[in-house]
Amino acid sequence: MSSNEEKPTKKSRRDFLQQIGVVGLGSVLGGSAIMAGINYDQKKKASDRVKILTAENELMEVEKSALSAVSKPKAEDLAYLQKHGREGLAGKRWVMVIDLSKCRNARKCMAACQDAHHLRPEQHHINVLKMQETKNTPAYYMPKPCQHCDNPPCVPVCPVDATFKRQDGIVLIDNERCIGCRFCVAACPYSSRIFNWSDPLHEEEDKDLVYNVELNVPQRKGTVSKCLFSADRLREEKLPYCVSACPNGVYYFGDENEDAVTNGTTKETVRFKKLLEDNGGYTLMPELGTKPRVYYLPPKGKEYPFQEKDKEEAAEHLG
């Protein structure tokens, strides 16, 4: 019986406390808002106002705070970039052809790539490797970007859906989702993924940038990064950073659906299938069934000498 009597009193006390809480919080908030308003009015100076030229060619003065309303909120930009970054370009299938007979280790591709993606000097989305298969076969240089496989082993292992394949064939990483588990690094047979062990190169400068999944900038510590086929450039009908930086005509890039690839140096456009057929094109590790979108032309009849200083490194594994 006693419990029955207590119940109503308990309830009313709780209600009372709740009401007090609401009123109290409301008055504190209201008060601070008024105070902030007064403070703001006092602080307002000439430097807080800017002159702008309207579309009607009239010079107006506007408070700086009013300007922020014109620009889009950061979250909206991010949502837009994330959405179109995930979808990719419809009706396209990007392919890259790397002509090994022309590569002379100028390393301009690497520099352009590191510059675009804000990478540290020791981080490579694309790397020019020194290769030698056997003692009797010649050494050659081999640029190696991400192969953007049609059956990517790195994507299904991601536990958080951070790395994904798009409809145009590009494999990207969303470092907003990446938790840094590095399963994908372990899964990739081409070792084309890198991990941001330390703070990004331009941490301070990139602080206010909206994250672009097609450029992977700003880079973030504790996330994975990799070659993106310069997805942001392809959207603008421009060739990737590495392709257009090469001075030796090593790279061809194009759309498989158009059966055409364009050389980044000479800007000459040729038939994709014919180029592979005439020069014996191949892919790396086809036995894995990864179906790479990067094709290689063998280093046949190369016109340059393999640099003496690189010979040791190329033959290191041959014993």
Added chain:
Amino acid sequence: MLRRKFNLKISISFLLITVLSIPAFAQGWDVPEAQKSKNSNVVFDAGATKEGESVFTKNCVSCHGNPGKGNFMKTLTPPPPDLAGDKTHNLTDGELFYILNTGRGVMPSFKNILSETDRWKAIAFIRSFHKGYVQVVSKTDPEKSKLVKINVSFDEKSNKVTVDVKANEKTGVVALKETEVSLFAKRRFGNLQIEKSGRTDANGVISFNFPKELPGDKEGNVELIVKISNEAYGEVESQSKMKLGIPTDVPSLTKERSMFNVMKKAPWWILITYFSGISIVIGFFIYMLLNLKKLFDLGKK
């Protein structure tokens, strides 16, 4: 005896090649006389120089470096010259234009990459580094190029694209004979040349064999670009869209169900295994709870 003769032949030809090629390389380029005296319609003023700079930065800097800075690619053979140097200074505008057009060895031809005005603007930028250079503007009338009419037609039977080049002069329609014509199909990053460039016949007509298996868009349309180059009329370009390619509508690479796809497009077997596993576990828990309730109810009774 035969061998000695053969050796002699080889050595003579070798000698000839070296003797002939040394001056050719030393002088640089074997520019035809008619091309040497060619001048630009574009006036090399501050505007042209500025636009030329952006053309130069995009296409030339990677090898030649910034003029006067000496930061050209020294590893190339032959090394590309610093374009602010005397060697370049001493060349005529026509020679520079010819070099840009033809290319040689490592240097690509820019004829099909840059428009005529862009090529002249790049030269304007290079000339801005040459002290004492005075431009001679071309006497040909740039307005003349507007009179040119290019008619492109396609014959499905023979798979041939025919280009008819005419000029609407005041005296009547004139066929432009001996005019260089190049045919291109527009692709995403550049223009794919169809056959080699050729010259028009006496009627101002030339035809190209169009490849049968070139992909077009969904309807098979291909954007054709015709470029003509005539001594009197300059360079003219025309674009047209025609249904001469193979209709291409390839499904997207993420359309099929596969392991790497998003969850909605995961393979059936993985969805079935996963969800049946989950439902078995949850079902077991529900079953246990129901039994517990039964026990509880029995206890109450």
